[in-house]
Amino acid sequence: MSFMDHLEPKARKRLEDVAEELFVAEKELLIRNGERSGDFYRVVRGTLEVVDSSAMPVLILDVLGPGTVVGEMGYLTGEPRSADVRAGEESVVLRWRKETLDRVLETNASLASAFYKASAQLLSKRLGQLNRAASQGAISGNSDRAAVPEDVRGARALADSLKKELRELEASVARSTADEARKLLAPIAGRFVDSGRRMMAALPAPEREVAGELLARELQPYMMRAQLARLAITRESGYSGEPALLAHAELGEASGSDPLGVALDAMLLHQPTAAAHRSRQQPTVDAVLGLIGEMRSARHRVTVLHAGSGTLIARLLTAIGQACGERGADLTVLDGDREALAFLNSGTSTRPPTVKLRLVHEDLSRICTGASEVFFGRQDIIVVNGLVDYLPERTLATLLRKLRDHLVPGGAVVMTLLTPSHESFVFDHLLTWRTVRRPASSVVQFCDGLRYVECETVWTGDAGAVVTARLPQDFQRTLPVLPVPR
Numbered sequence: 001m002s003f004m005d006h007l008e009p010k011a012r013k014r015l016e017d018v019a020e021e022l023f024v025a026e027k028e029l030l031i032r033n034g035e036r037s038g039d040f041y042r043v044v045r046g047t048l049e050v051v052d053s054s055a056m057p058v059l060i061l062d063v064l065g066p067g068t069v070v071g072e073m074g075y076l077t078g079e080p081r082s083a084d085v086r087a088g089e090e091s092v093v094l095r096w097r098k099e100t101l102d103r104v105l106e107t108n109a110s111l112a113s114a115f116y117k118a119s120a121q122l123l124s125k126r127l128g129q130l131n132r133a134a135s136q137g138a139i140s141g142n143s144d145r146a147a148v149p150e151d152v153r154g155a156r157a158l159a160d161s162l163k164k165e166l167r168e169l170e171a172s173v174a175r176s177t178a179d180e181a182r183k184l185l186a187p188i189a190g191r192f193v194d195s196g197r198r199m200m201a202a203l204p205a206p207e208r209e210v211a212g213e214l215l216a217r218e219l220q221p222y223m224m225r226a227q228l229a230r231l232a233i234t235r236e237s238g239y240s241g242e243p244a245l246l247a248h249a250e251l252g253e254a255s256g257s258d259p260l261g262v263a264l265d266a267m268l269l270h271q272p273t274a275a276a277h278r279s280r281q282q283p284t285v286d287a288v289l290g291l292i293g294e295m296r297s298a299r300h301r302v303t304v305l306h307a308g309s310g311t312l313i314a315r316l317l318t319a320i321g322q323a324c325g326e327r328g329a330d331l332t333v334l335d336g337d338r339e340a341l342a343f344l345n346s347g348t349s350t351r352p353p354t355v356k357l358r359l360v361h362e363d364l365s366r367i368c369t370g371a372s373e374v375f376f377g378r379q380d381i382i383v384v385n386g387l388v389d390y391l392p393e394r395t396l397a398t399l400l401r402k403l404r405d406h407l408v409p410g411g412a413v414v415m416t417l418l419t420p421s422h423e424s425f426v427f428d429h430l431l432t433w434r435t436v437r438r439p440a441s442s443v444v445q446f447c448d449g450l451r452y453v454e455c456e457t458v459w460t461g462d463a464g465a466v467v468t469a470r471l472p473q474d475f476q477r478t479l480p481v482l483p484v485p486r
Contacts (some may be wrong), residue, residue, distance in 0.1 A: 007114050007115070007118050008114060011110070011111050011114040011115070014104075014108070014111050015096070015104075015111065015115070016094065018096065018100055018101065018104050019042070019094035019095060019096050020094070020095050020097070021044070021092060021093075021094055021095075022041075022092070022093050022094075022095050023090070023091075023092055024046070024087040024090070024091045024092070024093055025087060025090060025392065026087055026088070026089050026090050026091075026392070027086055027087060027434075028086060028087050029084055029085070029086045030048065030070075030071075030085050030086065030087070030093070031070070031071050031074075031081050031083070031084060031085035032081060032084055033053065033080075033081050033082065033083050033084045034080050034081060035080060035081045036074075036078070036079075036080050036081075037071075037074060037081065037098070038074055038075040038078065038097075038098030038101075039071060039074075039075070039095055039096065039097050039098055040069060040070065040071035040072040040074065040075050040095075040096055041069070041070055041071055041085075041093045041094065041095050041096075042067070042068070042069045042070075042093060042094045043064055043065060043066050043067065043068050043069075043070075043091065043092075043093055044066060044091075044092040044093055044094055045066060045091060045092040046066075046087060046088065046089050046090060046091025046092060046093075047063055047064060047065055047087070047088035047089055047091060047205065047206050048063075048064040048068070048070060048085055048086065048087060048088060048091065048093070049063055049064070049085070049086050049087070049088040049209065050063075050064065050070070050083050050084070050085050051083065051084050051085070051086060052083065052084070053084045063088060063206040063209065063210065065206065070085055071085065072119060075096075075098055075101070076116075076119055088205070088206060088209055089205055090392065152203065152207050152210050152211040152214060154199050154211070155199065155210075155211035155212075155214045155215050156214060156218065158192065158195055158196060158199060158215065159214065159215050159218035159219055160218070161192075162188070162192050162219065162222075163218070163219065163222065165188045166188070166222055166260065169184060169185065169188065169260070170259075170260050172184055173185070173259045173260050173263050174258075174259045174260070176259070178254065178262060178263070178266065181259060181260075181262065181263035181266075182263055182266045182267065182270075184263070185263045185264070185266075185267055186267070189267045193271075193422065193423045193426065194422075196215070196425055196426070197422045197423065197425065199211065200212070200425045211429075212425060212428065212429030212430075213429065215429055215430060216429050216430050216432065219430055220233070220430075222260075222264065223264065223430055223431070224257075225256050225257045225258060225260060225261030225264060226254075226256045226261050226262075226264035226265035226267075226268055227248055227254070227255040227256050227261070227265045228245070228248055228249060228265050228268045228269060228274065228431070229264070229265070229268065229430070229431050230257075231244055231245040231248055232245055232427075232431040232432060232433040233431060233432055242337075243307070243308065243309045243310065243337070243339075243340045243343065244309075245433075246277065246308050246309040246386075247309035247310075247311070248269075249269065249274045249277040249278065250277050250278050250281065250309055250311050251278075252269050252274070252275075252278055253269075254266035254269055268426070268431075271421075271423045271426065271427075271463075272421045272422075272423060272461070272462035272463035272464075273418060273421055273423060273424060273426075273427050273435075273463045273464075275461065275462065275463070275464075276418055276419075276421075276461050276462065276463040276464025277464070279461050279464065280416045280459065280461065280464040280465070280466055281311060281312050281315060282315070283458060283459030283466045284312060284383065284385070284414060284416055284459075284466050285312070285315050285316055285319050286458075286459075287414045287458045287459070287466055287468050288302060288316060288319070288320070288381055288383065288414055289319055289320075289323050290458075291380070291381050291412045291414070291468065291470075292320070292323050292324065292329075292380070292381070293323070295380050295410070297327075297380050297408075298327065299324075299327055299328050299329060299330065300320070300324055300327070300328075300329040300330070300380050300381075301329065301330045301332075301377065301378070301379045301380050301381075302316070302320060302329060302330070302331050302332070302379065302380060302381045302382075302383065303331075303332040303333075303334065303376055303379045303381070303382045303383070303406070304316070304331070304332070304333045304334070304382075304383040304385050305334050305335075305364065305367060305382065305383065305384050305385060305387055306334075306335055306364060306384075306385040306386055306387055307333050307335040307337070307340045307341060307344050307359075307385075308340075308385055308386055310340070310343060310344040310347050310348070312383075312385055313331075313333055313344055313348065313357075314347065314348055316331060316383075317331060317348060317351055317352060317355055317357065318352065320352070320355055321351075321352025321353075321354055321355045322352070324354060324355070325354070326354060327354070328354035328355065328356070329354070329355050329356070330355075330356045330358065331355055331356070331357050331358070332357075332358045332359075332360060332376050332379075333357070333358070333359050333360065334360045334361075334362050334364070334367065334374065334376070335359075335360075335361065335362070335364065336361065336362060336363040336364045336365070338361055341359045341361060344359065345359055360374060360376065362374045364387065367399070367402070368387060368391060368395050368396075368398065368399045369395060369398055369399075370398045370399070370401070370402045376406060377406070378406060378407060378408045378411070379406055379407055379408065379411060380407075380408055380411050380412070381411065381412050381413075381414060382403050382406065382407060382411070382412075382413050382414070383413075383414045383415075383416075384399070384403075384413060384414070384415040384416070385416055386416055387399070388415050388416065388417040388418075388436070388438070388443065389416075389417060389418045389435040389436060390435060390436060391436060392436065393446070396446065397446070397450065400413065400446070400447065400450050400452070400469075401450060404450075404451075404471060404475070407471050408471075409471060409472070409473045409474065409475050410470060410471060410472070410473045411470065411471050412468055412469065412470040412471070413447075413452070413468065413469050413470075414466065414467075414468050415443065415466070415467045415468075415469075416464065416465075416466055417438060417440065417443060417464065417465050417466075417467065418435050418436075418437050418438075418463055418464055419437055419438065419439055419440060419460070419461075419463055419464060419465050420437040420438075420439065420463075421437070421462060421463035424437055424463075437463075440457040440460055440465035440467055441457070443457075443465075443467045444456060444457060444467055444469075447467070447469035451471075451472070451475065452469035452470060452471060453469070453470055453471070453472050454468070454469065454470045455467070455468070455469040455470075456468060456469075
């Protein structure tokens with residue numbers, strides 16, 4: 001029974017009338033540990049996660065579904081928040097602001113009585129759950145082996161099985177060459193990925209998150225020995241992570257803290273997701289060159305959103321210089337990471353004399369949400385380099401609409417993206433490198449709905465794709481925007 005179920009219908013309606021409805025993006029924090037805030041929330045749609053953000057990886061303590069109320073104890077006691085609460089997926093919640101509720105309860109005695117009675121009943125229930133959890137060892141010092149829900153016990157068994165096989169394999173790997181070690185690890189990794197894929201597919205979203213966090217917690221000591229995992233797990237959060245992570249995935253040369261770490265790194269780098277980061281770069285360059293060949297600009301203008309590791313920019317500089325010849329071209333790169341731009345500047349000191357490189361520091365999230373005031377002129381081509389991997393559909397639509405204002409008539413967008421793959425749970429959970437996977441066909445349809453033309457997939461791999469879309473030659477920005485296809 002939820003908090004609201006303890007209230008009579010009239011009291012519940014009166015309480016709901018003073019709440020505000022919020023849309024919460026996946027992983028967005030509603031409550032921060034240590035804050036003093038009296039606001040509290042009720043889940044309308046989606047899920048909220050109570051998490052320990054100090055753990056590495058983040059540990060999910062509880063998953064709250066529709067009808068659940070969270071944060072009301074902060075309102076009642078005034079004590080600092082005891083945990084972080086975030087959205088487990090795109091969710092809708094009702095929020096009661098402390099100052100608003102204070103006024104309502106002070107002027108409505110019957111509602112106040114019902115409210116505090118419901119609060120007491122809910123508190124009693126939660127204390128009972130806490131006592132039971134403590135008696136089962138769920139919050140004891142041995143929390144790494146805590147009891148887990150029946151639905152996700154397969155995750156613990158899967159983790160235990162992999163750890164056992166890796167321990168047994170370690171001595172052999174230490175005596176082997178890199179190629180031999182990779183061959184020894186291949187069948188073990190294959191069984192783990194196949195079993196993990198089937199297990200995750202059978203679980204609903206909340207249980208899938210719990211299972212993923214459990215796998216990450218159990219296997220992290222092994223995974224951190226691989227360079228790709230170390231870079232992914234320790235990176236700062238953001239749309240695209242750090243250039244060093246992308247550079248390692250794109251270079252594809254295995255390294256680690258010991259022979260087993262090197263073998264694990266080689267296994268990760270050979271997975272379709274890591275391979276897609278490498279293999280989609282040349283098709284992106286080819287797509288840009290193909291579009292340049294079709295355009296009749298006196299001097300071509302190309303902009304890239306997100307510098308990444310800098311590898312794509314270096315390739316584009318050389319290729320555009322050769323394609324444009326004496327006509328020349330302007331290549332603009334926008335990124336929110338000053339260090340990445342500085343590294344790119346120093347790493348591309350040798351440039352074609354006819355290509356002007358301009359590096360612009362701007363928060364990519366502001367560009368993606370349409371809040372940026374940076375104006376970089378009308379472009380022939382805009383390359384969206386890897387950002388589609390991190391954008392929900394609503395934000396992607398906003399970005400593509402905004403980019404139309406920066407394209408010449410007949411101008412084009414080139415997008416790189418990750419597509420669904422069987423081992424995505426390894427990157428999402430074990431490496432905490434979460435991305436949005438979309439079939440290339442859905443992005444093509446997406447662009448069609450935003451009045452782009454000649455939308456097509458120009459390259460596909462096992463876990464990646466490159467999509468191009470153009471504006472009509474007679475595009476009028478005053479035309480109404482068609483609904484984005486679902």
